[in-house]
Amino acid sequence: MRASRLLSIQMLLETRGRMSATELAGLLEVSVRTLYRDIDELTSAGVPVYAERGRAGGFQLLPGWKTTLTGLTPTEAEAVFLSGLAGPAAELGLGAEVQSAQLKLLSALPAQWRGHARRISSRLHLDPVEWYREADTLAHLSTVAKAVWEERQLGIAYTSWTRSARQVVHPLGLVLKAGTWYLVATREGKLRTFRVAGITDARALEARCTRPRRFDLARHWAESVQRFETELYAAAATVTATAAGLADLRQWNATVARALRGVANPAAGQRVEVRIPIESVLQAAGPLLRLAPDVEVQAPRELRAAILARAQAAARMYARRKGN
Known part of the structure; x- marks a missing residue:
């Protein structure tokens, strides 16, 4: 374990350059004291690690020194x-x-x-596209990816939900989520996320992109997803559900499934009352109507009324067609 950690320190310093003791310790999941002991052991073994003091200091390898790896497990x-x-x-x-x-x-x-x-x-085969969905058309993904790798600014024409516009962005990274590619970039100094399928034109520019100091793509994406879900599901509904209804609710989306974690199934013929997050009355009415009669909305009254209005309208429509 220690030998593997010592090798990891060498490779981190070789690939990332100067790093602080806190950064290294965090990545290796050890204490800073343990890290200092590891550094001492590396230098004793002849690995040219040296430290620079000061605010921008840290550990780094002697320029030009390379780790030679003789094999993998x-x-x-x-x-x-x-x-x-x-x-x-x-x-x-x-x-x-x-x-x-x-x-x-x-x-x-x-x-x-x-x-x-x-x-x-x-x-093993990886198929990231969801069921019953075709993969996005990605005419400009390779151009976007090249700009990311080469750290060059990118001129794009982008169509969002509300408008289309041309803009220049500083690409920082690409994320593949549930079969959909997203570009994380800065525009006018602010972090933005663009769906690659929405990019209708892309051209890598000669100008270099500016990357925020200490930007971590994985951490930024995790925080963005959490923030998006929190903002999206800002309302809540109280429902009663049978065991079958609970199972259906857990399949609705991941946010509802998390809210129902730990909720026990009711006995046969019984119902349990739970509170679930929703986007809005308009968005939730259709999905919750489809879960009736195993799921019944108790509150808010506006949501219950919206579901009832949909059910009555559907009943009138089908009754009228049956009479014809």
């Missing part, structure tokens, strides 16, 4: 092949590069490990 090799599954890499225009890298890795592995590595692509 079988599990690590499998993990590398898992990261190169077909689909997202091909959409980014990197399908051929991933295959080439895998061939080079295979040739470098001991013969007895090659079968384990090959097994990944033959037994």
Whole structure:
């Protein structure tokens, strides 16, 4: 475990450059005191790690020094092949590069490990697109990706829910969520998220993009998703549900499923009262009507009235057609 951590320190410093003790300790999930002991052990072993004091200081390797890795474990090799599954890499225009890298890795592995590595692509397949949905048309994904890699500003024509506009953005990263690609970028100094399928034209510019200091794409995305869900589901409804109704509610969306965590199923013929988050009366009326009679809205009254009005309108429409 310690040997693996020491190697990780070397690779982090080699790939990221100067890093503070706090940053390194956080990534390795150890205390700062433990990290200092590891640094001492590395320098004793001849690894040229040196420290710079001051506000912008930290640890770094002697310029030009490289770590030489002599091999991977079988599990690590499998993990590398898992990261190169077909689909997202091909959409980014990197399908051929991933295959080439895998061939080079295979040739470098001991013969007895090659079968384990090959097994990944033959037994696991990644399909990120949701059921009953076609994949987005992504005519400009490769252009956007290239601008991200090369840290160049991007001129785009973007169509959102409300309007279309041309703008220049500073691309920071791409995120694939539930089969949909998103571009995280800054525009006029503010962080923005663009659905790549909404980009109708894209052109990489010569100007370099400005990247916010210490920007972390994964952390930013997790915080954005949480903030979006909190703002989106700003209202709530009180409902009573049978065991079957609870099961249906949990399938409605992840936010409702989280709200129902720990709620026990009622006995046969009984109902349980629960409070669930909703976007609005207008948005919730249709889905909750479909869950009747196993789910009945108790409050707010506006939502109950909206569901009743929909049900009565549907009943009148079908009764009229039946009479014809």
